[in-house]
Amino acid sequence: MEQKFINSGYKIVSFDNIADIYIINTCTVTNMSDRKSRQMLRRAKQLNPTALIVAVGCYAQVGKKELEQIPEIDLILGNNEKIDIVKYVEEYIQNNSRKTDITDVMKQINFLDFGTVTHSEKTRAVIKIQDGCDRFCSYCIIPYARGRVRSREPQSIVEEVKSIAKKGIKEIVITGIHIASYGKDFKDDIGLIDILEELNKIDRIERIRLGSLEPSIITEQFVGRLKKLDKICNHFHLSLQSACNETLKRMNRKYTIEEFKNCVNLLRENYEEVALTADVIVGFPGETEEEFKITYENLKQIDFYKMHIFKYSKRKGTKAAEMPNQISGEIHEERSKILLKLSNENQTEINKKYIGKYVNVLFEEDDGKYFKGHTTNYIMVKIPKEEVKENLENVIKKAKIVNMENEDLIGTIE
Numbered sequence: 001m002e003q004k005f006i007n008s009g010y011k012i013v014s015f016d017n018i019a020d021i022y023i024i025n026t027c028t029v030t031n032m033s034d035r036k037s038r039q040m041l042r043r044a045k046q047l048n049p050t051a052l053i054v055a056v057g058c059y060a061q062v063g064k065k066e067l068e069q070i071p072e073i074d075l076i077l078g079n080n081e082k083i084d085i086v087k088y089v090e091e092y093i094q095n096n097s098r099k100t101d102i103t104d105v106m107k108q109i110n111f112l113d114f115g116t117v118t119h120s121e122k123t124r125a126v127i128k129i130q131d132g133c134d135r136f137c138s139y140c141i142i143p144y145a146r147g148r149v150r151s152r153e154p155q156s157i158v159e160e161v162k163s164i165a166k167k168g169i170k171e172i173v174i175t176g177i178h179i180a181s182y183g184k185d186f187k188d189d190i191g192l193i194d195i196l197e198e199l200n201k202i203d204r205i206e207r208i209r210l211g212s213l214e215p216s217i218i219t220e221q222f223v224g225r226l227k228k229l230d231k232i233c234n235h236f237h238l239s240l241q242s243a244c245n246e247t248l249k250r251m252n253r254k255y256t257i258e259e260f261k262n263c264v265n266l267l268r269e270n271y272e273e274v275a276l277t278a279d280v281i282v283g284f285p286g287e288t289e290e291e292f293k294i295t296y297e298n299l300k301q302i303d304f305y306k307m308h309i310f311k312y313s314k315r316k317g318t319k320a321a322e323m324p325n326q327i328s329g330e331i332h333e334e335r336s337k338i339l340l341k342l343s344n345e346n347q348t349e350i351n352k353k354y355i356g357k358y359v360n361v362l363f364e365e366d367d368g369k370y371f372k373g374h375t376t377n378y379i380m381v382k383i384p385k386e387e388v389k390e391n392l393e394n395v396i397k398k399a400k401i402v403n404m405e406n407e408d409l410i411g412t413i414e
């Protein structure tokens with residue numbers, strides 16, 4: 001959207017500046033996100049009471065009635081309208097009347113392609129390949145806000161990645177709402193693996209990282225083709241959510257923990273030093289002590305490099321919000337602490353094993369004291385600046401890990 005405004009001659013300023021138009025791209029993934037979005041919208045009007053305030057995105061898509069009650073908002077636009085944001089804003093300026101324009105995202109059948117956008121990143125660019133989700137997990141509002149699976153044409157993805165490569169960006173992250181579903185809506189038999197094979201051929205792109213993956217895509221056939229692609233990073237982030245079958249069933253997740261463990265084994269058999277990370281929700285409605293214990297034991301056994309722990313947050317409009325046996329905040333807190341401890345222990349244990357080893361690091365940042373970067377398996381490495389004469393930003397170098405400070409690995413360039 002920024003790019004579209006720039007192309008039309010507008011100047012972008014940071015949110016805290018006085019602007020004539022404020023575009024708030026709202027999030028609705030939890031009740032808290034709704035609240036934050038409302039706060040931002042009101043704050044924009046306080047910053048400049050004469051400004052045009054525009055609410056766009058997921059909260060606008062599913063909560064337009066609530067937003068219509070907020071007098072500070074002038075224009076409410078859904079997700080489909082983002083692509084023509086400049087047109088809607090200019091129409092509003094001409095007509096000057098409060099307006100809501102939201103089309104039914106469920107009826108949208110094509111990916112809204114913004115084309116090749118200008119990337120301000122230096123080393124790692126995020127590439128969106130699909131939108132929407134057909135999974136309807138019982139806690140999640142996203143399918144209602146984003147609609148059905150729509151995939152971006154391969155040609156358009158390839159063009160964007162080529163333009164990124166030309167700029168010297170070395171790493172891309174493949175992202176979407178549910179990338180495992182990529183291609184499901186195409187007539188031809190094209191899937192995630194096909195587009196990855198195309199992207200792997202692009203010169204000057206050195207690393208391809210996959211965004212969150214649903215485990216069901218990790219089959220022998222998929223991994224067999226994936227491992228032939230030399231640029232794919234040996235780091236996989238899996239959206240697990242729970243490691244107990246009963247909880248998974250209530251979440252409407254489509255796999256069992258046994259199937260999940262098979263995926264983990266497949267990745268470990270095929271990738272050296274693979275780092276596996278996962279999302280886990282604690283305190284899902286009806287999660288008994290027994291169920292949590294099963295989750296804990298399975299997580300311990302799987303031994304992820306790191307886990308992102310989310311305390312279940314009731315999202316109105318979802319099935320889970322209506323389920324009996326909602327869990328109290330104290331239990332969320334307690335269970336989250338237990339899993340965080342496990343995650344930190346795992347990370348420390350694995351990081352320690354790198355001391356004395358050599359790793360390839362893509363350096364992303366100079367924080368004044370260190371050059372910081374990541375290995376292919378997404379382990380952060382820091383090199384003290386005083387030890388290197390050259391600028392390491394956006395350079396891939398072999399580093400020797402010599403130490404660990406807190407959780408960070410410290411290396412040297414030999």
Ligand code: SF4
Nearest residue numbers: 133135136137140142
């Ligand atoms: S797969 Fe992900 S986006 Fe889709 S409904 Fe489930 S949690 Fe939401």
